[in-house]
Amino acid sequence: MTPSSKPRPTWGGVPLERRRILLGMAAIGGFLAVDLGAVAYAGGWIGTAHRLTPHIFIKAFEWVNGKQSGFRKNHAKGVAVAGYFDSNGNGREVSRAAVFRSGRTPVLGRFSLAGGNAHAADMAATARGLGLAFGFPGGAQWRTAMLNLPVFPDSSPQGFYDRLLASKPSPGTGKPDPEATAAFLAAHPETAKAMKIIGQSPPTPGFADSTFRSLNTFYFISESGSRTPVRWSLVPVTPPPPRTSSGPNALFDAVVRQIRSGPLQWKLMLTLGAPSDPLDDATLSWPADRRAIDAGTLTLTSIETERAGNARDINFDPLVLPPGIERSDDPLLSPRSAVYAASYRVRAREPKSAPAVNVDEVAL
Amino acid sequence: MSTEIKDTAAAATPSHKFTALSRMFHWLTAILIFAALLIGFTMVNWLAGYTDLRVIHMSVGALILLVVVLRIVNRVRHHPPAWPPTVGRLEGKAVILSERALYALLLAQPLVGWAMVSASGTPVRVFGVLRLPPIAPFNIDVFSVLREAHSILAYLLVAVVAAHVSAVLAHSIVLSDGMLRRMTFHIGRRERSKI
Numbered sequence: 001m002t003p004s005s006k007p008r009p010t011w012g013g014v015p016l017e018r019r020r021i022l023l024g025m026a027a028i029g030g031f032l033a034v035d036l037g038a039v040a041y042a043g044g045w046i047g048t049a050h051r052l053t054p055h056i057f058i059k060a061f062e063w064v065n066g067k068q069s070g071f072r073k074n075h076a077k078g079v080a081v082a083g084y085f086d087s088n089g090n091g092r093e094v095s096r097a098a099v100f101r102s103g104r105t106p107v108l109g110r111f112s113l114a115g116g117n118a119h120a121a122d123m124a125a126t127a128r129g130l131g132l133a134f135g136f137p138g139g140a141q142w143r144t145a146m147l148n149l150p151v152f153p154d155s156s157p158q159g160f161y162d163r164l165l166a167s168k169p170s171p172g173t174g175k176p177d178p179e180a181t182a183a184f185l186a187a188h189p190e191t192a193k194a195m196k197i198i199g200q201s202p203p204t205p206g207f208a209d210s211t212f213r214s215l216n217t218f219y220f221i222s223e224s225g226s227r228t229p230v231r232w233s234l235v236p237v238t239p240p241p242p243r244t245s246s247g248p249n250a251l252f253d254a255v256v257r258q259i260r261s262g263p264l265q266w267k268l269m270l271t272l273g274a275p276s277d278p279l280d281d282a283t284l285s286w287p288a289d290r291r292a293i294d295a296g297t298l299t300l301t302s303i304e305t306e307r308a309g310n311a312r313d314i315n316f317d318p319l320v321l322p323p324g325i326e327r328s329d330d331p332l333l334s335p336r337s338a339v340y341a342a343s344y345r346v347r348a349r350e351p352k353s354a355p356a357v358n359v360d361e362v363a364l
Numbered sequence: 365m366s367t368e369i370k371d372t373a374a375a376a377t378p379s380h381k382f383t384a385l386s387r388m389f390h391w392l393t394a395i396l397i398f399a400a401l402l403i404g405f406t407m408v409n410w411l412a413g414y415t416d417l418r419v420i421h422m423s424v425g426a427l428i429l430l431v432v433v434l435r436i437v438n439r440v441r442h443h444p445p446a447w448p449p450t451v452g453r454l455e456g457k458a459v460i461l462s463e464r465a466l467y468a469l470l471l472a473q474p475l476v477g478w479a480m481v482s483a484s485g486t487p488v489r490v491f492g493v494l495r496l497p498p499i500a501p502f503n504i505d506v507f508s509v510l511r512e513a514h515s516i517l518a519y520l521l522v523a524v525v526a527a528h529v530s531a532v533l534a535h536s537i538v539l540s541d542g543m544l545r546r547m548t549f550h551i552g553r554r555e556r557s558k559i
Contacts, residue, residue: 012450014539024538028530035529039522042405053409137485137502139495157411313485313504319415320486331412338407338414344484348508 052157052335054342060161061343064168065116070352073343075129075145077120078112079252079357080311083263083300085134091270091295094228095220097324098140100295107298108133110311111207111255114147119356121248124203128251130212130234131316132298143320145336146212146234148204151197152282155190157335163191194283207255208264209239216318216336217279217328220270229273229328231286234266234298249357256362259303268295280330306355315344380445381546389435390547396431397470397525400424401518419492422477426490429474436467448541459531465524473517475499480510 008015040046044053061073068076084104091100099105113120114127127147134142154160166184170177185192204210213233220230240262245253258264270293271286278284306312319327319337327333382390400421407417451459481488482498483506489495500506535543 011539012448012452012455012541014450014541016538020538020540024534027533027537031529031533032526035526036522038402039405042402042409044405044409048409052411054411054414055409133485137498139487139489139497141487308504309502313502315484315486317486327415334413334415335411337418338411341414342408345508345511348504349512 052161054335054338057161057164057339058342058346060164061116064164068116068118069350070347071118071355072112072116072347073339074116075112075114075131076116076118077252077356078110078129078306078311079256079355079359080304080306081109081111081259081300082302082304082310083107083109083298085268085296085298087296088294090293091220091268092223093293094222094226094230094270094272095324096223097142097220097322099134099142099322100324105135107300108136108311108314109300110306110314110316111252113251119248122251124205124251128203128207128210128212130207130210131311131314133311133314133316133320135322136314140322141320142322142325143314143316143318144214144232145316145318145340146214148210148212149198149215150201150213151194151285152215152332153191153194153198154188154332155281155283156331157339159188159191160332160335162188190281190283197285204239205254206251206258208258209236211235212266214318215282216330216333217273217282218321219326219328221324221326227326229275229277229279231271231273232295233269233271235269237265237267237297240264249362252357253362256303256357256359257364259300260364263299263301265300266298268298269293270295279328282330282332303359305357305359308352312355315340317341380542382444383442384549386435386438386442386444387547387549389431389438393428393431393435393470396424396428397521400428400473401521404518419489422481422488423490423492425474425477426494426496428470429478432467432470432474436471439467445546448535448539448543450535450539450541450543462524462528462531465520466528469517469521469524473514473521476510476514476517480507480514483507483510 010016037046044055048056058073062068065076072078083106085099085107086104087100087102089100089102091097109130109132112129112131113122114129120126127149129145129147131145132143136143154163162184166180167176168180169175185195211233214231217229217231219227221227240258245251245257247253255264272291272293273279273286274290277286277290304310317337317340319333321327381387403417403421403424407414407421410417447456447459478488478496479500482500483503485502487495488498500510532544535541536545
């Protein structure tokens with residue numbers, strides 16, 4: 001019996017030829033290799049060993065702070081606030097954003113402390129955050145996440161990542177390893193310089209008398225289409241006398257008591273940059289004589305414990321911008337947006353637990 | 365008898381081809397879906413490119429939604445040409461199932477993406493100017509379900525598209541049954557008339 005006398009296998013009535021089967025397998029194999037290879041590379045399954053990804057930031061926060069189920073991976077400790085922004089119309093000179101027309105825009109916000117430990121004790125030296133969402137949840141929203149610092153410590157995502165790793169508390173002392181800190185500062189002179197600037201303006205007693213800054217530069221687009229580089233800040237208007245509070249939530253308890261006794265107010269100042277100013281480096285300050293427009297007053301009238309449906313569930317992504325405000329080329333901005341989104345996704349699916357700051361437990 | 369004018373130069377007569385409109389829709393969808401998937405997978409792993417790619421991804425998604433709705437209308441109004449005789453009964457069932465799965469995934473994925481951004485309370489803006497209304501309430505639990513679904517549907521799309529292309533290549537190359545040519549445009553010479 002010779003091989004040729006065997007009946008040929010068929011598919012759909014068509015006899016199969018070895019040459020065509022091999023050709024077909026090669027074509028399908030080639031297509032799948034390119035198609036699935038592209039998906040694996042794009043999806044970060046291969047080729048991510050030497051690049052920073054949002055996921056790597058999330059892992060690093062967990063490595064430094066332990067599992068913080070349901071909380072923001074950075075600025076984990078916070079409290080929700082609400083109020084409004086009264087625009088005086090002056091901001092229209094540089095931006096066509098609706099928020100700068102004369103009138104009132106509702107605002108949701110959140111005071112926070114930097115760091116990924118949702119139950120860390122309040123420290124005066126910890127950077128204070130204020131996230132705001134103007135006009136939430138409308139279509140022309142403006143979100144911003146600000147700090148009470150004159151400049152940001154890092155100019156690049158790599159710098160932030162390295163600083164995060166160096167900040168891990170040592171098991172013995174509970175403080176960052178001095179050697180790791182020294183090695184980090186040697187590798188990142190821009191941070192060493194920024195720390196010097198930050199050290200020159202010590203923090204105020206509390207949230208209520210803190211000046212909060214955008215730190216990154218943004219472009220404001222006017223009605224006529226002109227683009228102005230802007231850094232904004234919220235400057236406290238006659239801050240109330242500081243309340244003496246103590247304990248692990250001293251800073252938060254104080255601001256809870258202050259808002260209970262009366263609204264807190266800040267002026268929104270738009271500082272206009274010159275083309276020669278550092279527009280894409282948040283570690284560098286602008287000359288002090290830059291013109292600033294007083295665009296109106298932010299008033300915070302209420303404060304509440306983080307819970308479902310309030311500021312807890314808002315991602316204060318600094319690139320949720322209304323028409324009339326655009327991002328600059330600052331290399332921190334897109335990574336901030338990407339990592340905030342990753343943090344939001346992870347915490348959204350994690351079980352939630354009670355936040356450290358409970359407004360109802362703060363005695364009058 | 366049929367009064368159809370047979371194209372003697374091509375093996376596939378007009379009745380064995382999809383209509384020009386259907387073919388156009390098909391290849392447009394193919395380009396858009398490959399782009400949306402690759403951009404989507406890339407953007408969530410690329411810090412510097414995230415913001416720009418997100419805008420493109422959402423705009424491509426909006427286009428896919430529009431094209432798929434038009435395609436479904438077109439599919440209902442135009443019956444596709446008969447399969448080559450090489451498609452048996454069992455395989456025919458698989459073909460029908462995979463076609464329906466593709467349409468369902470192509471329709472669901474942009475809607476889930478749109479709803480998930482809505483549920484996070486973030487405005488949905490496409491092509492830089494067009495603002496779409498929210499289609500889900502602001503709710504982090506709703507967001508989470510939709511966000512995870514968006515990833516699962518993306519992987520399902522990769523799998524179904526890979527199976528779809530592999531099956532067409534197997535038919536066209538191994539069986540030489542002209543499966544692919546039902547969907548191609550003839551540009552230039554038409555001498556490659558194998559069945």
